[in-house]
Amino acid sequence: MSLLQTTITGRALRTSHSQVVSVLGQEIVSGIFAEHAILPGDAELSARFGVSRTVLREAMKTLSAKRLIEPKAKVGTRVLERSEWNLFDADVLGWRFLGGVDETFIDDLAEIRLALEPAAAAMAARRASSEDIAHLREIADRFYDPLHTRESIARVDLEFHVAVLQLSANPFMRSIGALIEAALSVTFRLSSPAASPQHITECAVNHMRIVNAIAARDEAGARSAMENVIHLGAERTRVALHNIETAQA
Incomplete structure (x- = not known):
């Protein structure tokens, strides 16, 4: 569902994958997870969202493609600097919009x-x-x-x-x-x-x-x-x- 459509109807699609991507994306863009912060581990995030490791990994790949996060070996998944974010991405723009x-x-x-x-x-x-x-x-x-x-x-x-x-x-x-x-x-x-x-x-x-x-x-x-x-x-x-x-x- 597009940003304009979501704004008009107040509804957004909610598959398990889209929910994880949407919630974490909004939390990153709003600053709840600050630049350079390390996200919680897979076990914690899987438990939080009630999803399998497979769903979580796919969601993290989506956020990585939007240049919001980057996995680091032996460190964890790091939030990238704002200058790295793909602001032409519809979801990233939408999360910035929803943040105020x-x-x-x-x-x-x-x-x-x-x-x-x-x-x-x-x-x-x-x-x-x-x-x-x-x-x-x-x-x-x-x-x-x-x-x-x-x-x-x-x-x-x-x-x-x-x-x-x-x-x-x-x-x-x-x-x-x-x-x-x-x-x-x-x-x-x-x-x-x-x-x-x-x-x-x-x-x-x-x-x-x-x-x-x-x-x-x-x-x-x-x-x-x-x-x-x-x-x-x-x-x-x-x-x-x-x-x-x-x-x-």
């Missing part, structure tokens, strides 16, 4: 999106076929629904931005979908254009500008329109976070 959202996290997501998505939009303007652009316009048309809920508009938003990555025809761009999903999950949790019909219309118009620039083969225009969408979303989220923090103070 602050302005730094919002800014970091916006910065990396601004470094990548406008370039993807420019590539799409150069490379997308007429059929590709027609499909992107069909997705953008779905923003124009005054009855959108936060869930429904978040789904359309994710589909649109992933489609632009696909239209870039660059395989590296296609691989950052988890990053986009994390950013939209923050938006879903804190703020949404679905708060009012006016905001829905503004969101729709801004996304359609991206489509129109791509269709016109206007690389600079596509880049600028994508930057505008990212800036507006990040600012809306910052304002919502500030309002929440002020209300809690």
Whole structure:
């Protein structure tokens, strides 16, 4: 189940393997197990989660592949430094998201999106076929629904931005979908254009500008329109976070 879907439904898949990976992953990312810490041994972890050594070993392999941990002979399994973590991994991003959202996290997501998505939009303007652009316009048309809920508009938003990555025809761009999903999950949790019909219309118009620039083969225009969408979303989220923090103070 995706991060966005988990945020919407509040449910996540819970096989024995996924439970061990999820719990330990969240504990590492949140700092319960600090950088350089040695995790408890296999016997202790197997007893804690009620799983076999085989399930536990597979879970540890998954966490190792995400660069959160590293087994050391005669030492144990060590938590790696944060700089080693694969932050483009959907699970790692999700655990960072679940650990709490602050302005730094919002800014970091916006910065990396601004470094990548406008370039993807420019590539799409150069490379997308007429059929590709027609499909992107069909997705953008779905923003124009005054009855959108936060869930429904978040789904359309994710589909649109992933489609632009696909239209870039660059395989590296296609691989950052988890990053986009994390950013939209923050938006879903804190703020949404679905708060009012006016905001829905503004969101729709801004996304359609991206489509129109791509269709016109206007690389600079596509880049600028994508930057505008990212800036507006990040600012809306910052304002919502500030309002929440002020209300809690």
